[in-house]
Amino acid sequence: MELLSVNGLCKHYDSFALRNVSFSLEEGYIMGFIGRNGAGKTTTLKSILNLVHPDAGEIRILGQPFAGNETACKQNLGVAFGGADYYPKRRLRDIAAVTRRFYPKWDDQAYLDYLKRFELDDAKRVEQLSAGMKVKFSLALALSHDARLLLLDEPTSGLDPISRDDLVELFQSLIETGERSILFSTHITSDLEKCADYITYIRDGQILASQEKDSLLEEYRLVKGPLALLAQADKTCLIGTKEHSFGFSALAKTADTARFPGAEISHATLEELMIYLDKEE
Amino acid sequence: MQIVLSNTSDQPIYQQIYEQLCAQIVKGELRADFCLPPIRTVAKELRISVITVKKAWEELERQGFIYTITGKGCFVAPLHLHERAGKRDDLVAERLQKDLAYYRGLGLSRQEMLELVEKYYDHP
Numbered sequence: 126m127e128l129l130s131v132n133g134l135c136k137h138y139d140s141f142a143l144r145n146v147s148f149s150l151e152e153g154y155i156m157g158f159i160g161r162n163g164a165g166k167t168t169t170l171k172s173i174l175n176l177v178h179p180d181a182g183e184i185r186i187l188g189q190p191f192a193g194n195e196t197a198c199k200q201n202l203g204v205a206f207g208g209a210d211y212y213p214k215r216r217l218r219d220i221a222a223v224t225r226r227f228y229p230k231w232d233d234q235a236y237l238d239y240l241k242r243f244e245l246d247d248a249k250r251v252e253q254l255s256a257g258m259k260v261k262f263s264l265a266l267a268l269s270h271d272a273r274l275l276l277l278d279e280p281t282s283g284l285d286p287i288s289r290d291d292l293v294e295l296f297q298s299l300i301e302t303g304e305r306s307i308l309f310s311t312h313i314t315s316d317l318e319k320c321a322d323y324i325t326y327i328r329d330g331q332i333l334a335s336q337e338k339d340s341l342l343e344e345y346r347l348v349k350g351p352l353a354l355l356a357q358a359d360k361t362c363l364i365g366t367k368e369h370s371f372g373f374s375a376l377a378k379t380a381d382t383a384r385f386p387g388a389e390i391s392h393a394t395l396e397e398l399m400i401y402l403d404k405e406e
Numbered sequence: 407m408q409i410v411l412s413n414t415s416d417q418p419i420y421q422q423i424y425e426q427l428c429a430q431i432v433k434g435e436l437r438a439d440f441c442l443p444p445i446r447t448v449a450k451e452l453r454i455s456v457i458t459v460k461k462a463w464e465e466l467e468r469q470g471f472i473y474t475i476t477g478k479g480c481f482v483a484p485l486h487l488h489e490r491a492g493k494r495d496d497l498v499a500e501r502l503q504k505d506l507a508y509y510r511g512l513g514l515s516r517q518e519m520l521e522l523v524e525k526y527y528d529h530p
Contacts, residue, residue, distance in 0.1 A: 301450055303446060
């Protein structure tokens with residue numbers, strides 16, 4: 126079953142537009158949502174939740190249209206947009222006490238387990254938390270009502286490598302039963318390299334790719350070589366070429382790599398894919 | 407069942423899993439009808455994506471190393487000794503052809519190749 130489907134989402138602003146954003150996520154998988162600052166990740170996530178009112182497009186959660194069923198849909202949604210930074214003077218336990226009233230399926234034990242896992246003291250006030258602890262607290266709130274679909278905006282940013290690793294492990298155990306899915310945006314692509322099944326890549330308000338991570342990475346190779354090689358190469362096959370004093374580097378479709386004999390061909394990471402693809406107009 | 411993944415290998419992760427499990431099945435370390443752990447558990451344990459593990463399992467099934475019982479899981483196929491030997495030879499042939507292409511590229515003759523095998527077989 127598709128836990129999330131986004132179809133033809135459009136939103137126009139004066140200086141930016143989401144154009145025909147479509148992708149979907151089956152149950153039981155992790156999808157990484159990547160793109161530069163300002164590419165439209167947060168706008169897309171907010172449009173999914175109707176926090177931003179899209180000009181066009183349809184959102185379905187667990188097959189149900191979101192429009193008209195917001196309350197029911199939201200029971201199945203866990204959402205964390207950055208760190209909790211509302212009611213700075215309030216204690217964590219007060220905020221949790223308010224949050225739980227919105228969710229019939231709220232599970233106090235799960236909430237307490239997350240507090241423990243994230244080493245959070247719920248007698249503390251929001252303003253006393255570090256940036257990383259605010260993120261952890263907002264995750265604890267998002268995860269404690271047995272949501273089927275988690276929409277997380279930058280859940281790993283601001284966290285140290287050990288906490289990030291712990292979070293990736295948590296994400297994988299959340300989807301282990303095959304009933305939940307996670308869509309999370311991040312700039313830390315190494316986290317996705319580990320756990321993501323799918324990657325959705327947005328550039329300048331448009332979806333450039335939404336597919337299996339492995340197949341996306343297989344589609345491209347890094348090509349490096351001396352400038353002499355670049356001079357005689359078919360540049361139309363090279364993506365985002367960068368020249369420096371001692372040579373060049375670029376991205377190429379895997380099928381095209383045979384056109385560059387003598388070049389150093391290697392696998393690209395997600396980060397490298399972004400760097401080269403984003404350069405290409 | 408043992409799986410050790412390399413981050414620096416040029417081989418895709420699913421291929422590494424496939425080859426390691428093949429080897430363990432061919433050598434008889436994984437016995438017939440051994441129940442493989444669920445795909446999602448393997449993914450979590452190895453910190454890799456579910457789809458990657460799925461791909462490795464699919465390849466194992468396609469090559470006849472494992473079979474699936476819907477709702478129960480994946481099991482090591484019962485292979486006769488000669489079938490196991492045959493599959494082992496297939497694996498060897500596949501790798502050897504790639505390696506030989508590399509050595510030929512370096513200009514080694516058949517004779518030189520055989521001499522090198524003799525020389526290094528017992529002393530890797």
